[in-house]
Each structure stands twice: as structure tokens, then as C-alpha cells.
Amino acid sequence: EVQLVESGGGLVQSGGSLRLSCAASGFPFSTFDMHWVRQAPGKGLEYVSSITSDGGGTVYAKSVKGRFIISRDNSKNTLYLQMGSLRAEDMAVYYCAREIAVVPVKAFDCWGRGTLVTVSS
């Protein structure tokens, strides 16, 4: 069974840092591009960041560029998101998502259950 399990969320003060992890299982993790998407309470989905299958290419939304770093360890089947200089507007449920492999159109065919990041002032 394909599974993505996020962890690392929690309460952090404004300006603080947090590292999220996403453990993958049930598929060849090293062959898939991966992404982070977030959802603020009661709001819609917002793209955060992407990383290619080999980790050599990364992309960030303007809202997090320079503050967040996406990475992966294919030997551990794990995706990471290092978040720094956290702001109130970063408070959200963070989902990791697998990019569909059938066609190169950047659709997400598998999602984790998410981990909640709360930023206090």
C-alpha cells in the first residue's frame, strides 16, 4: 500500500524553526518527484515546494523562498521541509504529496494525512 506519513509539526514561536518529515512506503520513492502543499485553517490549498526524484532540483513558492528548504534522503525514503523565520501566516496543515508519474503534468496522486504547524506570537 502506498503511504505517506508526515511528522514534526507542532507549536513554534514566531521567528522560530521547525523541520517536517514525510516517510514514504509502498512505492519506489527514489523515482518520484515530491512536493509540499499547505492548508491554513479553513482555507484552500497552497503550493509550498517541490523536489526532483534525485534531489537535484528544487522549486519554492514566493511566500516561502529564502526561509524554507526542501530536501530528501532516498536511502531513508524520507522527504523533509526545513522551515525557518516562521510567521503567523505559515500556520497550516502541511501535506507531502507524490507527483503522478504517468504524464509530466505535476498532478499529485498520493497525499499524506498532514501535520499541523502552529505559530504563536
Place this chain on the structure above:
Amino acid sequence: SYVLTQPPSVSVAPGQTATIPCGGTNLGSKSVHWYQQKPGQAPVLVIYYDSDRPSGIPERFSGSNSGSNSGNTATLTISRVEDGDEADYFCQVWDSTTDDIVFGGGTKLTVL
């Protein structure tokens, strides 16, 4: 940056057909994907590449992006709507010119 526009809500009676639009400039030139999200759950991909269904998604779900409204509107259609279809639906595209991934604001589907 690219913007996708969805109506906040759509209502439909059970057994009827629901259509959820997603608007964007020159949207017909992009591939549109659709996600269903029920309360407290992660999103689920229901349509990708405009009109393809992932395995396990019922044939009642279909998508089009074939030039409606001068090529600016894609549509998710749900036939024979069931109570279990009540959820938020989000459209999404990849803007290859900026390498940005964009979601619509979401549409809440209410089954009357």
C-alpha cells in the same frame, strides 16, 4: 502570478449532475487537475490531465478543458451525485513559464 477562479459553492440534488467551473487566462493551453477534499481528510486526486481518472475514481467524475468561454474555463462534472460526493473541490495547474503550481480557491459542493 497565475490565478485560478472557482465559485465558492455549488448545490445539487441527489441523482442530478453537478458542474464545477475553474477559470483562468488561456486555461485551455494548460493541463487541469481536480481534487476532492472531505472535512478532516487529505485531498484526493479525482481528475488529472484535464479528463483522465486515476484508478478507483468512479466514472461519474469527468473533466473537460476544451475551450469553454474562449479557452478560459475548465469544468469538473459529477453525474448522478451522491451524498458522499459532498466535499470541497479544488482545481490545479502547473504554470510551466514560471514553474509555479497554482490551486483554485475551492468550491464547496453541497448535496441538497
